[in-house]
Amino acid sequence: MNEHIQPEEISAYLDGEASNPGAVQKHLQTCMVCARVHMQIAKLSAHLGALSGPEVSHDFAARVLASIDAATPSGRIAKAWWVRVAVPLAAAAGVLLALSTLVPVRVDAPELRIIAEVPADDQAIKTPYAKAADTTWLFADDAEVQPEPVAESEKVLMALADVHIFDHEAYRLEGDVDMQSALGKMDESTAETLVVLLSDYAKEEVKAAW
Amino acid sequence: MNAPNDDWELVFRARDGNMAAFAELVRRYERPITHFCQRMLGSRQDAEDIAQDSFVRVFRYLDRLQPSAKFSTLLFGIARNLTLNFIRDSSRRGRGVTQSLTTEEFQEIAVEDDLLRPDRKARLNEIEAMIEQGLQLLSPDHREVLVLREIQGLDYNTIADIVKCRKGTVKSRIARAREQLRQHMEQLGGESL
Numbered sequence: 001m002n003e004h005i006q007p008e009e010i011s012a013y014l015d016g017e018a019s020n021p022g023a024v025q026k027h028l029q030t031c032m033v034c035a036r037v038h039m040q041i042a043k044l045s046a047h048l049g050a051l052s053g054p055e056v057s058h059d060f061a062a063r064v065l066a067s068i069d070a071a072t073p074s075g076r077i078a079k080a081w082w083v084r085v086a087v088p089l090a091a092a093a094g095v096l097l098a099l100s101t102l103v104p105v106r107v108d109a110p111e112l113r114i115i116a117e118v119p120a121d122d123q124a125i126k127t128p129y130a131k132a133a134d135t136t137w138l139f140a141d142d143a144e145v146q147p148e149p150v151a152e153s154e155k156v157l158m159a160l161a162d163v164h165i166f167d168h169e170a171y172r173l174e175g176d177v178d179m180q181s182a183l184g185k186m187d188e189s190t191a192e193t194l195v196v197l198l199s200d201y202a203k204e205e206v207k208a209a210w
Numbered sequence: 211m212n213a214p215n216d217d218w219e220l221v222f223r224a225r226d227g228n229m230a231a232f233a234e235l236v237r238r239y240e241r242p243i244t245h246f247c248q249r250m251l252g253s254r255q256d257a258e259d260i261a262q263d264s265f266v267r268v269f270r271y272l273d274r275l276q277p278s279a280k281f282s283t284l285l286f287g288i289a290r291n292l293t294l295n296f297i298r299d300s301s302r303r304g305r306g307v308t309q310s311l312t313t314e315e316f317q318e319i320a321v322e323d324d325l326l327r328p329d330r331k332a333r334l335n336e337i338e339a340m341i342e343q344g345l346q347l348l349s350p351d352h353r354e355v356l357v358l359r360e361i362q363g364l365d366y367n368t369i370a371d372i373v374k375c376r377k378g379t380v381k382s383r384i385a386r387a388r389e390q391l392r393q394h395m396e397q398l399g400g401e402s403l
């Protein structure tokens with residue numbers, strides 16, 4: 001082949017985008033002029049690829065979130081529903097557990113060890129925060145110490161705190177567990193209390209955040 | 211549960227109010243987006259501002275984003291539009307962004323590998339500075355495709371999606387940009403390329 005290859009084709013060949021790479025390769029083996037162009041582009045490409053990138057500020061993400069926060073009408077970022085629910089729940093449970101150590105009486109704990117996926121259309125907990133359909137809840141059956149007697153709501157709170165609700169993602173099981181059936185495995189009063197509790201928290205949090 | 215690998219899964223979580231998911235998206239792309247903006251604008255501070263604004267825009271559009279393309283393509287597209295707007299506005303104000311790269315900024319982004327021999331390191335720094343300068347002399351149309359190809363490593367189809375033109379146009383612009391940059395290097399004494 002006597003005619004030189006267009007630089008555009010050599011450039012595309014370098015990028016693996018040539019329309020006929022075989023022909024380009026064959027030509028480069030015999031044409032010193034085109035081979036030199038190819039070598040120069042390859043070197044330039046290597047230098048460009050080696051350009052060091054900027055060190056992004058350590059607070060880059062924080063500044064992005066702050067900008068979003070400032071632009072949010074309510075002046076605060078709407079947190080995930082489970083954070084809005086779990087934080088006050090666990091805080092309350094922590095207080096109750098601390099109090100429980102003052103009354104070291106062992107009682108039967110609620111028999112709960114349930115991992116539940118919350119379907120968005122679950123009628124039992126159809127509240128505004130139920131849209132986070134991938135959130136998992138975990139409850140335990142081995143609360144060691146509880147005050148006696150305790151209200152149903154306090155039982156639930158203690159059970160929640162005892163199994164680290166914040167680590168809920170680490171306890172995810174394969175497959176979905178219907179929340180309705182999960183509630184069915186609890187004793188009736190506990191399940192009812194749980195639904196009421198979460199609904200109440202949701203109402204407060206939703207009013208505040210939305 | 212493992213961290214989601216799929217960007218769109220994070221987008222959907224962020225859409226449901228999970229700010230941790232959005233923060234993860236920011237962490238994944240803060241460096242490549244800022245790098246792209248810096249090569250486009252030549253200014254580190256302006257680049258970071260534009261990069262941050264890109265993420266804010268993404269968050270604003272969360273509800274409207276559709277997974278018809280890679281998330282990174284959409285993100286680069288937003289960053290690209292913002293950088294072009296910035297360049298246009300700077301030109302109107304009489305501030306040429308191509309002149310905004312300071313000597314200090316050249317030095318900051320220079321090769322920092324202490325293992326290199328001093329003369330070799332100095333030579334690489336010199337070449338890098340020439341390339342930086344040459345990039346800023348390219349038109350935005352040529353600069354963006356070259357940066358997306360050479361620095362971000364994107365293929366022609368993805369670049370075409372980002373800059374909204376045909377693949378053939380990307381091909382010719384990249385070749386043209388390389389040729390202009392090569393000529394610039396030769397003029398500045400970078401004949402050893």
